[in-house]
Amino acid sequence: MAKHTISQTLPHLIGLFLNPDELPNRGAVLSLLSSLISAVRDSTLKLSASLDPQSDSPALAQYKDEVLGVLVTGLKAPSSTLPAIEGLKAVVTTSGLLDDDELGFVVHNVNDLIIGKREDG
Numbered sequence: 001m002a003k004h005t006i007s008q009t010l011p012h013l014i015g016l017f018l019n020p021d022e023l024p025n026r027g028a029v030l031s032l033l034s035s036l037i038s039a040v041r042d043s044t045l046k047l048s049a050s051l052d053p054q055s056d057s058p059a060l061a062q063y064k065d066e067v068l069g070v071l072v073t074g075l076k077a078p079s080s081t082l083p084a085i086e087g088l089k090a091v092v093t094t095s096g097l098l099d100d101d102e103l104g105f106v107v108h109n110v111n112d113l114i115i116g117k118r119e120d121g
Helices: 003-018 020-047 061-074 081-092 100-120
Strands: none
Touching: 003 020, 003 061, 020 061, 020 081, 061 081, 061 100, 081 100
16 A cells, blocks of 8 residues: 555544544544555555565554554444454554554553453443
8 A cells, every 4th residue: 555645544534533523423433544554454465575675664653653542542432442443453463563562552451441341241
């Protein structure tokens, strides 16, 4: 996937998610973001073998903090929980994107969600 496309699309989706006027659309925005992350991950897998010599750094690397923040925030609202989980799954399965501390952060937040759901019944 072209880095230009990523540089235009990811900040726009993150901005939409953070915009208070777009609060009712957060689930849909996270669904689009999750699909984009999966597409970037999958295209990187296909290109990394021979076509992309700059594939040492994942295309999402410069956005990972913002993406993680948005996805973890999305875990907290029922309307955006499932798309947030899908996005976190895509981020976690993107090779070389997260370090061990960031993976631990994701696991901790998903674990908090699961424990909270158990306590709610």
